[in-house]
Amino acid sequence: MTNKIPNRQVICDTLLELARDDRDIMVLASDSRGSAAMAPFAGAYPEQFVEVGIAEQNIVGISAGLAHSGKKPFVTSPACFLSMRSIEQIKVDVAYSGTNVKLVGISGGISYGALGMSHHSVQDIAVTRAIPGLAVMLPADRHETKKMTEALVNYEGGVYVRIGRNPVEDVYESDDYEFIIGKAVTMRQGSDLTIIATGETVRVALDAEVALKKTGVSVRVLNMHTIKPLDEEAIISSARETGRIITVEEHSIHGGLGAAVAEIVVQRHPVPVRILGIPDEPAIAGKTSEVFEHYGINAENIKRIAFELLGR
Numbered sequence: 001m002t003n004k005i006p007n008r009q010v011i012c013d014t015l016l017e018l019a020r021d022d023r024d025i026m027v028l029a030s031d032s033r034g035s036a037a038m039a040p041f042a043g044a045y046p047e048q049f050v051e052v053g054i055a056e057q058n059i060v061g062i063s064a065g066l067a068h069s070g071k072k073p074f075v076t077s078p079a080c081f082l083s084m085r086s087i088e089q090i091k092v093d094v095a096y097s098g099t100n101v102k103l104v105g106i107s108g109g110i111s112y113g114a115l116g117m118s119h120h121s122v123q124d125i126a127v128t129r130a131i132p133g134l135a136v137m138l139p140a141d142r143h144e145t146k147k148m149t150e151a152l153v154n155y156e157g158g159v160y161v162r163i164g165r166n167p168v169e170d171v172y173e174s175d176d177y178e179f180i181i182g183k184a185v186t187m188r189q190g191s192d193l194t195i196i197a198t199g200e201t202v203r204v205a206l207d208a209e210v211a212l213k214k215t216g217v218s219v220r221v222l223n224m225h226t227i228k229p230l231d232e233e234a235i236i237s238s239a240r241e242t243g244r245i246i247t248v249e250e251h252s253i254h255g256g257l258g259a260a261v262a263e264i265v266v267q268r269h270p271v272p273v274r275i276l277g278i279p280d281e282p283a284i285a286g287k288t289s290e291v292f293e294h295y296g297i298n299a300e301n302i303k304r305i306a307f308e309l310l311g312r
Contacts, residue, residue: 003170007145007163008037008076008106014149015074019045025153026066026073028052030059035165036076036106056081060089060103067099072153079105079162080112083124094158095133102152103160108138109200109250110283110291111165117282121162126255128160129228135159135181136227138199143172144225147179155181164250166288168200171223184231190220193244193306196235198224198257200288201248201297208248208302217306227257232264239269244309246274246302250292253277274305 019025019041028050033039042049050066052059056077063073075082082105083090094101105124112119129136137159139145145163152159171187179185187202188209197205202223209219220242222234239245245265247258258275265273276297284294292298 003142003167005142006037006165006167007139007142008165010142010145011104011149011163012037012041014146016041016044018150018153019048022072022153023048024070024072026050026071028059028063028073028075030054030056030077030081032077032106035078036104038076056085057089060086060101061093063101064089064093064097064099067101072100072102074102074104076104076106078112078119079108079121079124080119083121083127083160087127090128090134090158090160091131095131098133099158100156101158103158105160105162107165108162109164110278110288113286113288113291116285120283122250122252122278122283123255124160124162125227125251125257126259129255129260133158135229137161137181137225138227139163139225140199140202140223141168141171143170143175144179146175148225151179151181162199164200164288169203171202171206182226182229182231184234185223185225186220186234187223188219188221190218191242192218193246193309194220194222194238194242195246195248195302196222196224196238196257196261197248198227199250201250204292204297204299204302205248207299208306211299211303212306215303217310219306224257227260230260230264232268235261235264236269239265239271244272246276246305246309248297248302249277250297251277253279272309274309276302276305
């Protein structure tokens with residue numbers, strides 16, 4: 001059955017459940033309770049909800065103050081604005097100050113596809129992962145979003161989480177699995193090459209694995225839900241055991257997952273790496289599926305890249 005639940009709704013549902021017993025959980029919105037699907041939380045726990053308005057820099061500073069007071073703030077704001085307009089506050093008030101703030105960038109990547117570059121968020125991983133003291137995470141589906149949210153409530157420290165806007169097809173059958181921050185999940189085992197994906201492109205990687213398996217290619221698929229701290233050992237093991245790596249991401253080819261993987265591989269176990277993402281240009285405007293198709297973020301193109309790496 002096709003999933004109809006967006007990850008943003010899962011975050012709200014999970015926080016609603018946890019906030020019953022943990023009154024320190026706070027949710028902040030920047031005139032975004034609707035787009036963040038947080039209206040139910042605001043209605044159920046008005047004393048634990050803060051509406052800041054369209055003031056992304058202020059929302060980060062306020063959340064840092066709440067964290068200093070012992071609260072567990074979750075900031076919900078469009079990723080394109082949260083990661084760009086507020087980056088100094090994220091760097092200083094959250095990361096440098098060591099505050100326990102969870103920054104949830106909603107409608108990330110090219111979720112606001114038709115609105116163009118001003119609303120696209122394909123540089124956010126590059127920027128946030130370069131900030132010391134800030135973890136960076138992208139859940140793959142609704143099940144992982146639930147597990148990640150539960151883990152973040154008790155995780156001490158600043159975190160930037162990026163989620164999309166629309167429902168994404170499940171990659172897990174349920175949430176009955178162990179989720180560990182900073183530990184990649186091996187979705188498929190394989191020996192000929194490895195596909196490493198993050199966020200909503202994990203589904204694309206799994207589809208590519210199916211297509212390649214039909215041609216006799218054995219593919220390992222890693223869900224790198226945490227970009228920082230990065231699971232370096234999973235990357236090195238894949239490089240050593242499969243000899244070839246393809247990375248897939250809804251992000252610029254500069255500074256994101258592919259760059260992070262390449263930095264590790266080139267220093268510790270060099271093998272061929274191909275980075276698939278948004279090229280160095282303003283991404284086209286359109287639906288997510290249209291943008292993915294335009295840039296070859298699909299199973300067929302991954303299959304083509306794999307054949308190139310394998311010399312076929």
